[in-house]
Amino acid sequence: MVEGATQSGMRANIKDVSSAAGVSIKTVSRVINNERYVRPATRARVEAAMAALGFRPSAAARALAGGRAFQIALMCSNPGPYYLHGLIAGLRGRCATERVQLVVHAYERDADEPGADVRSLLRQMNPDGVVLTPPIADDLAVLDALERAGTPHVRISPGVAADRTPAVAIDNEAAARDMTQALIELGHRRIGFVVGHRAYGVSSHRLAGYLDALRAAGIALDLDLVQQGAFDVPSGRAAGERLLALAEPPTAIFASSDDMAAGVLAAANRAGVAVPGRLSVAGFDDTPLAEALWPPLSTVRQPIPELAAQAADLLFTHAAPGLRIIPHRLVMRESSAACPAA
Amino acid sequence: MVEGATQSGMRANIKDVSSAAGVSIKTVSRVINNERYVRPATRARVEAAMAALGFRPSAAARALAGGRAFQIALMCSNPGPYYLHGLIAGLRGRCATERVQLVVHAYERDADEPGADVRSLLRQMNPDGVVLTPPIADDLAVLDALERAGTPHVRISPGVAADRTPAVAIDNEAAARDMTQALIELGHRRIGFVVGHRAYGVSSHRLAGYLDALRAAGIALDLDLVQQGAFDVPSGRAAGERLLALAEPPTAIFASSDDMAAGVLAAANRAGVAVPGRLSVAGFDDTPLAEALWPPLSTVRQPIPELAAQAADLLFTHAAPGLRIIPHRLVMRESSAACPAA
DNA sequence: TTGAAAGCGTTACCAA
């Protein structure tokens, strides 16, 4: 029994299958990869042998020989729960049909040079595709490396050079403008704004939309009403506390992410400010939070799973560069409908 | 220039490095793997060559030759946002220090045989370790396969055979008992319970804790108060609606996950039932929801990131089988403190 | 439609 390892313990390999089926290993390979030019009868015989031996081709060997990793990488940094979940949910369907695994690489956003870490990973694993989220989506060195390596890549919510690669996003500026305008139409004049993390392009896009809507409505800008956040609950809470402590506090606060909006609600709760009643709160993102919260939160709905699914599609179809805009929509709720200032 | 590919485009390989450094490839391999028996001077020379060439060892080749994949797999099914996020957050630190990537495999819980999918993946990628979450954590066929392959694996919240592998969990039964008892001490007598997804062992553990506390308090069991859920918001909402529609509705509802609790809140909101006031709501899990929700939700705090971090530790230290209990704690809030029935 | 043999880029065994 020098032959293969048809016995119990060891994994069967392609050679075991080939001898069991009485064909060459190349033919087995053809069956594995669903190539043409295999007689149905031969194919059936090979498949039977594979099943009998419980054979699964080694991903490592295929990767080495074939140059395909059978994996794509999702690069993200400190993602919030709903964001991360939405991304993975949006990607997994396509990954399954393409028979590719998903490697989630959470790089350290505040590292010296986050791009270096990501580039290093890319050279080692040489993935079949990469999905980039902010802020690494805007790292030119990473994009260069990907291009040189010929690795397909897609960016979600790019902040710069949107035409350089395939990309998907909502129109963040328009979305923030819409929400701000909706709050204004409800009668609000003093609207606080919580800015997202500095490293993200979308943060300034959203701020721009807010400023734009104020300007259009002829409302003078009060910079005290604009507070820095970092896309997470604690920073939103801190920003909310600063806003509520103002001599003339806002009647509405628009936090440019739902996590920050949740923080604002917590701050209001803590300060004994009634929501709704004395304060309206609006957020930004696609989370069940808005659904679950009571009082409800108005929110800009950004369908992350759809963005991710579209990104997967662009990746596997080797789509042309260019930004695809996914529609957003406003979800206005009672908290804003009952304007404290009105 | 037959030699290697020191030129621009192509990736440098171990051979390029060895000739650049004037050593054998085996020595380069030693440096890569941080083995002993390399003179510091030699090591330095090799490292310089690697840096100059921008060399990164191919993960595929290392995997094939070395039998290590440099990846671990996280197996989970339809995880909620906070759960998924907590798992990944808890695992990533250790993955980074161990220089291992994380493959997230979301299998289909309701597939014909979810275990088959998972087993197939395992044979193909042959990971260095596997973290299993319910319900696949209780799939004996998967555990057998893992054992045969000699792949280290850790289970989170196992439902059966807890001593068979290294595992981590909170004491779900005790936790549910504690929460139920706390509600009883607040004066509640009619306490609704929303059961988790059927396929999860923890669902029955939590139900057992609830029943236990009722029995200890001498409260007769009313099965109308026990409603099936599925660990998500919609099912919680539906269960909440059924409970609130009872002729004699409960004064408190303990949903055995926070997502379901959020659904209960939504149901109460919809039905015009004041929380707190006419209803207290308690949940189960570690989410900022409890923090953000207003009215606040009492909750059993299950620190998922800590469970995951502990799991990673067990994985990489090849720990002995056995269940490690992580302490839970109750977070009681106003909604329960103000007992409607009192 | 099938097969033989040459890689792919490492690690591992055994010598030196």
Place this chain on the structure above:
DNA sequence: TTGGTAACGCTTTCAA
């Protein structure tokens, strides 16, 4: 402390 050289399990090129 170092270096040959055979695996590792597959894909691919070229013949047949």
